[in-house]
Amino acid sequence: MTTQKFSKGEAIHFGWETMKTNLGFFIGLLIVAGLINSIPAIITGLLEKDAPILSIIISIASLVLSMVIEMGLIRIAIRFCDNEKSEFSYLFSCFSLFFKYLFGLILYVLIVLGGMILLIIPGIIWGIKFQFFSYFIIDKGLGPIEALKRSSAITKGAKWDLFLFGLLVILINLLGLLCLFIGLFAALPTTMVAAAFVYRKLQSSAEISQLPGEK
Numbered sequence: 001m002t003t004q005k006f007s008k009g010e011a012i013h014f015g016w017e018t019m020k021t022n023l024g025f026f027i028g029l030l031i032v033a034g035l036i037n038s039i040p041a042i043i044t045g046l047l048e049k050d051a052p053i054l055s056i057i058i059s060i061a062s063l064v065l066s067m068v069i070e071m072g073l074i075r076i077a078i079r080f081c082d083n084e085k086s087e088f089s090y091l092f093s094c095f096s097l098f099f100k101y102l103f104g105l106i107l108y109v110l111i112v113l114g115g116m117i118l119l120i121i122p123g124i125i126w127g128i129k130f131q132f133f134s135y136f137i138i139d140k141g142l143g144p145i146e147a148l149k150r151s152s153a154i155t156k157g158a159k160w161d162l163f164l165f166g167l168l169v170i171l172i173n174l175l176g177l178l179c180l181f182i183g184l185f186a187a188l189p190t191t192m193v194a195a196a197f198v199y200r201k202l203q204s205s206a207e208i209s210q211l212p213g214e215k
Helices: 008-021 023-047 052-081 088-092 095-117 121-129 133-140 144-154 159-178 184-209
Strands: none
Touching: 008 023, 008 159, 008 184, 023 052, 023 088, 023 184, 052 088, 052 095, 052 133, 052 184, 095 121, 095 133, 095 144, 121 159, 133 144, 133 184, 144 184, 159 184
């Protein structure tokens, strides 16, 4: 008999309460992250005709920075799940993990695309199976291959719940988008922390199952 490894309602509730308690921090965090991601795009647009090479260099640097910020957001969410304080500086705390994350992301995308070619459904399953690779890289400093393996291990027996949780996350963010974008300041932190909460729950469940005497 399979047991539920995490509660979707508990994850969303934890994310919601964390967002409410730290609303000011999250609003500032999203504004800073948004500005950092958008300003280089504006600059490259202005330079595209007169200085195309410089525009390309800025675009590449912007892509790297946006990926680092994405990793930083995951680290911040994990810290909230661990009841640890977070600061804006954590947005830039994952530069040393960039290449691990990049190679892991490339492998993840190739795996999912390969599954999509095989009549779509395998792509969805593999996308769910390996979705926490980035969390293991950021949280544990693992290499991309090991991170993918660990994600595969903790999602065993939980793929259907993870699929439904993913739909719930999409719905919450869409509702936030429909509220004149303002709702995203509540929706994005809620779902971001909720996803980290699920990661921690699955990780804890996998560790318990590996204890001596556990099957």
